[in-house]
Amino acid sequence: MKLLLSLLFCLCIPAVFAAEANTPKLDIGKGGQCVKDTQWMRINHMHLLIHQRDEAVRKGIRSEQISLKNCVDCHASTKDDSVVARDDSFCVGCHRYAAVSIDCFECHASKRKIALANKDAQ
Amino acid sequence: MSDLNTQRRQFLKTTLGAAAVAIAPGMLLFDVAHGNPQAAASGKVRWGMLVDINQCKDGCNDCVTACNKENGLSGGTKSTDPQWIRKISIKDVSTGHEQSLPMMCQHCEHPPCVDVCPTQASFKRADGIVLVDRHRCIGCRYCMMACPYKARSFVHEPLENQNPDVPRGKGTVEACNMCVLRIDNGLQPACVEGCQNKAILFGDLNDANSEIAKKIQSVASVQVRADLQLNTGIRYQGL
Numbered sequence: 001m002k003l004l005l006s007l008l009f010c011l012c013i014p015a016v017f018a019a020e021a022n023t024p025k026l027d028i029g030k031g032g033q034c035v036k037d038t039q040w041m042r043i044n045h046m047h048l049l050i051h052q053r054d055e056a057v058r059k060g061i062r063s064e065q066i067s068l069k070n071c072v073d074c075h076a077s078t079k080d081d082s083v084v085a086r087d088d089s090f091c092v093g094c095h096r097y098a099a100v101s102i103d104c105f106e107c108h109a110s111k112r113k114i115a116l117a118n119k120d121a122q
Numbered sequence: 123m124s125d126l127n128t129q130r131r132q133f134l135k136t137t138l139g140a141a142a143v144a145i146a147p148g149m150l151l152f153d154v155a156h157g158n159p160q161a162a163a164s165g166k167v168r169w170g171m172l173v174d175i176n177q178c179k180d181g182c183n184d185c186v187t188a189c190n191k192e193n194g195l196s197g198g199t200k201s202t203d204p205q206w207i208r209k210i211s212i213k214d215v216s217t218g219h220e221q222s223l224p225m226m227c228q229h230c231e232h233p234p235c236v237d238v239c240p241t242q243a244s245f246k247r248a249d250g251i252v253l254v255d256r257h258r259c260i261g262c263r264y265c266m267m268a269c270p271y272k273a274r275s276f277v278h279e280p281l282e283n284q285n286p287d288v289p290r291g292k293g294t295v296e297a298c299n300m301c302v303l304r305i306d307n308g309l310q311p312a313c314v315e316g317c318q319n320k321a322i323l324f325g326d327l328n329d330a331n332s333e334i335a336k337k338i339q340s341v342a343s344v345q346v347r348a349d350l351q352l353n354t355g356i357r358y359q360g361l
Contacts, residue, residue, distance in 0.1 A: 060162055060163030060248070061162045062306060106292065108286070
């Protein structure tokens with residue numbers, strides 16, 4: 001029995017490594033946890049965003065913590081200030097991997113507010 | 123018997139006290155919705171403007187420039203360029219008297235754009251601001267046809283580097299939103315701040331103590347196309 005278990009365990013190790021190797025490597029920008037833990041956010045961020053957008057646009061309730069603008073401000077790359085500019089950018093990396101298209105940034109700014117302000121000043 | 127009565131009184135007093143404590147903060151929040159972005163827009167408030175045309179100078183474009191800068195508009199005036207506020211000149215042909223005035227979304231109480239919208243993207247917020255929810259807008263442009271003030275524009279071209287506070291995009295209709303984010307943050311709309319002649323007065327039409335409510339009570343003001351009975355939030359003095 002012990003032998004069988006250890007054999008199974010050994011078989012699992014390469015599988016775990018393989019899974020790790022296949023997942024996209026992201027440029028998480030500043031990163032850190034402000035809303036919920038990473039795993040929860042991976043699964044549920046879209047529900048938060050849709051709920052928040054309806055509350056903000058239609059009722060005028062603007063949450064300080066949950067807002068697309070805040071997501072971009074923290075998670076935009078420190079190199080190019082964007083969440084969509086490169087293949088490993090924060091939003092694009094996973095969305096391309098999962099083959100889910102995002103149209104948020106056809107209207108919403110995909111860059112940090114500070115970056116855009118600096119560009120205006122120049 | 124008297125014991126029982128005392129207890130009942132005590133119980134009523136405590137319950138009422140607790141209820142008051144529970145309700146009071148809600149009531150307070152309701153009143154200070156202006157300047158508190160976390161609170162919902164209040165139905166007690168009706169935001170509006172009074173434009174004093176005698177103060178509005180012909181050739182001055184400051185309100186338009188301020189609006190364009192705040193909302194990231196190109197400033198172009200072609201028929202395909204979005205314009206949220208326009209300066210227009212009117213002339214009485216019999217006397218030759220000319221006037222210049224800003225024209226934008228009139229934030230009607232009964233907005234025709236909201237009536238015709240098939241997806242409920244056009245809507246009126248509780249505080250009277252008429253908005254387009256671009257998440258729902260399918261770009262059919264019925265609202266543009268319904269608006270008697272020609273206040274709405276369609277975005278024809280793809281946009282880049284939008285202001286993070288004012289998301290805009292191709293394929294949707296847009297119009298003056300009375301700088302809704304600025305209002306929620308307790309500021310005045312950009313055109314009001316941008317007007318050097320102080321021709322535009324912004325405030326709560328429902329609050330009898332507000333400057334705008336006092337002024338529309340004391341001076342003659344009109345609504346454009348009042349015959350349509352839309353009860354606009356923007357009023358003009360001296361027209």
